Amino acid sequence: MGAYLTRRVLLMALTLFGMSVLIFVMLRLVPGDIADILVDSAGIVDAAEKAKIVRELGLDKPIHEQYFGWISGLARGDLGFAYVSERPALEEIAPRIPVSANLALLALIYSVVLGVPLGVISAVRQNTALDYGLRVVSLSGLSLPSFWLALLILMASVQWFGTIPIYKVEPRSIWDEFLLLSVPALAVGFRSSALIMRLTRSSMLEVMRQDYIRTARSKGATATSVNYNHALRNALLPVVTIIGIEAAFLIGGLIVTETVFNIPGVARFLVEAILWRDYPIVQNIVMLIAFITVLVNFVVDMAYMVLDPRIKYAD
């Protein structure tokens, strides 16, 4: 067990290291760099001025030196300076994290609140009209592009309420923030709720075929009691893990939704930083996302190990 944990942690570190190299190299393959953009935004191409900016930002140093500079800074908690704003990257990124985190959390809550009960109902009523209806709805959740859904919500909102839920001023209270984020969270959460519903359903069905459920039934337990007390509890194990994984994968949905709803979160910031070739921002946000993903996978595996003793981790 101890050896397994050590190995896992080492592997995580290795993955993150690999990711840092990958993103660092990929970014430098992008056509055009920040110097091009800074010069271009002034509408000029002056070689001398561009060279000055390149020097100032240290882009003329050998690539391994640049990489080492970044990583050693990272180890010290220094994320470097954003190219565009010339402020510490940490100051730029940090205030945006809670915004995205809150949105993700709210979306996750929505998806669980919607997904789990509907999945259970769908499984219990397997192959009825209700089941088919719910499956179609959940599949449609996986099929609608979330930015499209967001646009439709915006259109409907102006049509019916004459206003739109966008981030105009910083919300003053948690309640304000909740109100602001609840609609975008719905746009993001719909997709995840569909996924969770499907998983809940299939894992319910799996469990309901197990012997102990049959036993419970033969002992005269009522159908409701069997479904909800025995089956659901056991079916939730894989669901819990998928919820964990979803939390990391929500980030994909956040990117487009934050763009449409103008939410100043970290996901939209990533896209903007990519368009600006603001390497220090992109690198650090990508590493943050990778870290969350890897960590979540780790926690999920640990949860499995604790919850399901059948799984062995000898190797």
Next chain:
Amino acid sequence: MATFDHDAALARAGANVSGFWGRAAFLARRYPLGAAGLLLVVLFVVTAVFAPWIANRDPFTTNARASLAGPGGGYWLGADFMGRDMFSRIVYGARISLAVAAGATVLGFAIGIAIGLAGGYLGGWLDLATQRVMDIMQALPLLVMALVMAASLGPSLQNTIIAIAIALVPNVARVVRSSTLSLREQPFVEAARAAGLSELRIAVRHVLPNTMAPLIVLATAQLGSAILTEASLSFLGLGVPEPHPSWGRMLSESAAEYVRTAPWLVIFPGIAISLTVFGTNLLGDAVRDIFDPRERT
């Protein structure tokens, strides 16, 4: 080596089948949602392949008088800001989506299969190394990975396909690797080795076909997400560029401007994406049920 015996499976399911149409009719009855999905997918592919015959106008011709024309009249689904026919653009857009979905899936699977097979079959340091690379590639969500790739490669149709394909690789490699690992020790592989066949030949001719069932399931499931990823990338301005009528790009441009004056510009491309992805998802579910009856949803 037959990978999957349909007739046996159908017989197990209690079907009394004879001939292609009989089987098809049975499957349609058994999997009505899957049949609907197949229908949507066929419609999508037919639209893409026969776009020049289906579209009633040139998707690139601009027309000042038709700028933002509503649906109906000469423009069935309306016209965009530049007076280009939306119906024809959506029909041609199917080509882009198909090219991206098929291209990315084929490419991603080819690379993934090669990596998974090599790692799983040969084992050793190669397996270790490829697995670590797959770990790294899986450390980012699909869209984020595709986003970074697309930005590095620059916007073009080929690059969008490559970006999405690369993002698909790790899943495929893992599935192939795990099936290969269990197949490696099977008696028929031992037998082939005893018969003096080369390792490459064993891997490709004997092991690979047996990993097909989960791969087909995965491929159908990935088609939809490839289409959605392309749409999202194009929506963010990093996917397929003009003049290609990509559905995602059509949404980003119309969305940026005319959600209120010309809602059809937002509604129809969105419906096209949703229906296509919906179709592939329905089909994907049915395919999984057929190939892997234990994991029925």
Next chain:
Amino acid sequence: MRHSAGLAATVAFALSTAALPALAQKQGGVLKVTHRDNPPSASIHEEATISTVFAFMPAFNNLVIFDPKEKRNSPDKIVGDLAKSWSYDATETKLTFKLHEGVKWHDGKPFTSADVKCTWDALAGRAPADSDLIRKNPRKVWYINLKEVTTSGPHEVTFVLGRPQPSFLGMLASGYTPVYACHVSGRDMRSKPIGTGPFKVVEFKRNESIKLVRNPDYFKKGKPHLDGLDFKIVSNRSTRVLGFVAGEFDLTFDSDITFPLLKDVKSQKPDAVCEARPTNVHSNLIVNRDSPPFDNPKLREALVLALDRKTFSDILSQGNEIPGATLLPPPAGVWGMPRTEMEKLPGYGPDLEKNRAEARKIMVGLGYGPSKPLKIKIATRNIAIYRDPAVILIDQLKAIHIEAELEPIDTTVWHTKVQQKAYQVGLNLTGAGVDDPDVVFYENFHSTSDRNYTAYKNPEVDKLIDAQSSERNVEKRKALVRELETILVRDAARPPINHNVANTCWQPFVKGLVLQHNSIYNGWRFEDVWIDR
């Protein structure tokens, strides 16, 4: 009943205020404004985009400025800003400004003539080596004639010119020409600038918002009227417009409302005040004249003859764009050609079919035809305002046996590509900082300019540019300017298509805003704006 009495009173009040507008200015209120994107920096001198000027001009003052109450920037309508008065010496090469006294920077330090000197030393490329006030300098070419800036005491400064240049004062009067503070670093000017202006920058949150508050120590007594300005950066245009329509914002970003959108805004919000004006940007073709096949002047001529300017305008702005040569034509523009004269230029005549027939004749003469079209690529920047006209151009070139394909170029490398001549034909947009021949011609066509990125070289044009620049008689100068414009069109230097027009909208209670019709880069000081609520 009480309602109608109240209504009558309101109407009476409205009538009385209409009669006495000067008395009505109310103090207070924060103006909420949409912004389309994150300004690359806050340093106006380092940028060439309205994104920066729009939000940061309120933090600064110029020496002089085009009269903000006039709708047209013209050389005879320039008023003092930080300068109380100014005068030329007898040779018209020494321009001396007397400065207001008691003016303070936002950090409390006094403003003096030294600040003026150091700003223009930096702009003319003569800053001391350790100065980092300006890192990049897109308008360097404006000051090629500026020899020296001298001070005489803290409140007098003299600009010494190499030769008389009537346009010089106009360049100082643009929103692009604030006076910078010498004691502030370039980095601060780019992120949280210090000015003397009516509003202080309190916060520039990247991709989020820009907040300015009233400067209580502003040297113009009684101004500004607003307590502050809140710019909210909303990158998605539909979200921006929806927000304005829903009443969340008081003013849209400059020229943000295109004509198709105007209809929507007007139907959703009938009381919104919207004003259309040229955006100082015109679309044009750039042609790589150094490599075949476009090294052939005949082929360039055919290209020019194929343009259907009306259709460009109809599609892109419902017919509101202004066809013109390089300079903005009257009535909005001061220097451009009148319509009658313009129509004599090749490709500008009203008979499109005749032009195209001529173009086809040229093409056939060069060996092309319906069965053997000339295949080319049209390069353009991969953003909608460039791409849309490029798509239309491709459509129009079909009429003269040219089969073109769009080559969208990543926006970051556009200028580099153009400079490397890595294109055949490109669709380009050119903006003018001031509606002024010196600004437009020196920047874009003089062989010595950095911003002449097509590297157009024509000794005759260079000579004419210099000649009109030093011509003091306005009528004579206009004649030279026309000659220049004609040569540039005939030579297909950068064949102009149309001058863009777009709308800016605000809520009816926003008062005192005057849009200037030949410059979007002026008129954003906000010191006369007030909220009637």
